[in-house]
Amino acid sequence: MNHINSMKNWTFLHACDMQPGSPRSFRFNPRFMENWQTAFSQLKNMEADLLLVGGDLTRDGTLHDFEFEAIRNELTQLPYPTHCIPGNMDVGNKFSDIEGFTERDDPSLNATADALDRFTRFFGEFPWSFTHKNVRFSGFYAALAGSELPHEERMWTWLEQELPSLPKAEHHVMTMHYPLFIDRPDEPTWDITKKEEYTHWYFSIDEPHRSRIFNAFKSTDVGIVFSGHIHCRRPVQIFDGIRFYKCAGIGFPQWGNQWEDGDPTLGFYKCDVSQAGIKETFIPLESESTAEGAYGPGGHPKPEERDYSLAWK
Numbered sequence: 001m002n003h004i005n006s007m008k009n010w011t012f013l014h015a016c017d018m019q020p021g022s023p024r025s026f027r028f029n030p031r032f033m034e035n036w037q038t039a040f041s042q043l044k045n046m047e048a049d050l051l052l053v054g055g056d057l058t059r060d061g062t063l064h065d066f067e068f069e070a071i072r073n074e075l076t077q078l079p080y081p082t083h084c085i086p087g088n089m090d091v092g093n094k095f096s097d098i099e100g101f102t103e104r105d106d107p108s109l110n111a112t113a114d115a116l117d118r119f120t121r122f123f124g125e126f127p128w129s130f131t132h133k134n135v136r137f138s139g140f141y142a143a144l145a146g147s148e149l150p151h152e153e154r155m156w157t158w159l160e161q162e163l164p165s166l167p168k169a170e171h172h173v174m175t176m177h178y179p180l181f182i183d184r185p186d187e188p189t190w191d192i193t194k195k196e197e198y199t200h201w202y203f204s205i206d207e208p209h210r211s212r213i214f215n216a217f218k219s220t221d222v223g224i225v226f227s228g229h230i231h232c233r234r235p236v237q238i239f240d241g242i243r244f245y246k247c248a249g250i251g252f253p254q255w256g257n258q259w260e261d262g263d264p265t266l267g268f269y270k271c272d273v274s275q276a277g278i279k280e281t282f283i284p285l286e287s288e289s290t291a292e293g294a295y296g297p298g299g300h301p302k303p304e305e306r307d308y309s310l311a312w313k
Contacts, residue, residue, distance in 0.1 A: 010133060013046060014175070015039065015268035016054030016228030017249035019089055022067050023312040025060045027296030032059065032251035034289035035266055039250045040074055042286060046270065048080050049132060052139065054228040054247060055087025055177030057123075062092055062115045068122040083130075084123040085139040087177040087228065091115040093202075093300075094143035094178060100192035100201065104300045111143055116151050127158045131169050135273060138163065138222075139175035145209035159216040171278055172222045173271075179227040179246055180205050185214050185239050199255070203230050217242055224278060226269070230255050233263045233282065245269070248282070 020036035021028045043051065053075070058067040068090075075082045088094070092111030100106045120126065127140035140159065144152040181187055182204050189210075190201035205213065217225065224243045231249030238244070253264030267284035295310040 009272060009274040011046075011048045011273070012132075012135075012137075012173075012271050013043065013048045013051045013268060014054060014226045014245075014247065014271065015043065015051065015250060016177070016226075016247055017056040017087065017231050017251055018071065019056050019059045019249075019251035020067075020071065021059030021251075022064065022070060024066060025064060025296070026306045026308045026311055027059065027294075027298060027301065028311065029059075029252075029294035029298075030291040031289040031294070034291050035251050035285060038285050038287055038289070039266075039268060042283065043078055043268070046283075048270070050080050050137075051075075051078060051082045052137065052173070052175045052226065053082055053084040054139075054175050054226055055085050055141070056089045056228060056249075056251075057084060057087065058090050059251075061086075061090040061119070062112075065118070065122075068118070072122050083128065083137065083139060083175075085126050085175055085177060086116070086119045086123075086141050088143060091119050091141070092143075094205070095145070095147040096192060098192065101195045101198040105302055106192065108302070109300050111141075111147060111149070113149050113151065116141075116144075116149070127155060129158075129163060129166060131167065133273070134170040135278075136166070136169040136172045137175070138172065138220075142176050142180070142205050142209070142213055143178050145205060145213070156212075159213065159220075163216070163220045166220075168221065171224070171273070172220060173224045173226070173278070174217060174222045176225065176227050178205055178229050179203060180210055180213060180225070180244070185210065203255070214240075230258075231264065232256055232258065233265065233267075234259055235261050236280075245280070248284075250285070 018036045020033045057071045093109040096106040129138040189206045190197040192201045231254035233248040234246040236243045248267045256264035270281045
């Protein structure tokens with residue numbers, strides 16, 4: 001007797017690096033805001049079960065609750081639930097105890113316990129893991145590695161003790177903000193003090209934390225890993241059977257000249273789940289803004305460079 005599989009196909013979405021900012025902040029760029037509004041309009045018209053948000057929901061969430069409030073209110077307008085992890089613009093950067101090649105004073109930009117707790121108040125506890133229609137979805141903030149914050153201990157306990165004990169699903173999809181690596185899991189730890197390596201350091205996780213996280217992925221049957229932060233998409237890379245996706249940004253493109261196969265086109269992923277597996281489709285923004293009128297510096301300005309004279313009151 002033939003058994004007909006009656007599983008209904010369904011869809012989930014992944015988007016990251018919105019960074020819309022606010023005209024009340026000190027470095028507002030209307031181009032980023034317009035790009036997010038374009039993506040938001042597209043997302044509202046998508047049929048999906050859920051949206052994974054891979055960090056950098058804000059431009060200056062580390063400073064302003066009103067940016068968290070604005071993006072949270074918009075996400076609640078979508079016709080499906082959202083599951084968010086923070087990015088460095090929301091809670092602070094990966095840990096460093098020395099200054100890097102640039103003049104941005106990296107130790108002063110480390111993630112802080114206060115910023116992490118503030119994110120939780122708006123978007124719920126993380127790390128998180130849940131199962132939907134026999135797919136496990138998990139999300140965490142890998143930049144906590146090496147920080148010695150209490151949140152780091154919580155992260156390792158979750159990765160190495162709690163996650164392996166959860167019920168297995170047909171697929172396991174992991175969401176993180178920082179990519180685990182630039183090109184390969186076995187690449188070296190990049191040197192923050194060298195001009196030619198600084199950006200690689202900024203866009204990846206250091207050893208020995210990288211290997212520890214990779215081993216946790218393998219022990220929990222992770223099959224897909226989405227990461228943001230770079231704002232440049234790259235064709236899927238497969239290591240030890242795990243599909244690693246470096247995802248496009250929403251607010252603005254970045255690092256488009258790093259790889260021959262890199263694509264800085266703005267957009268998000270649509271993932272269709274069926275009996276055959278999970279198939280991703282890149283959805284580009286319907287238009288990319290050319291708006292002018294930005295004010296305040298870009299990057300990660302020091303406190304003394306934060307001029308609010310042009311910001312809306």
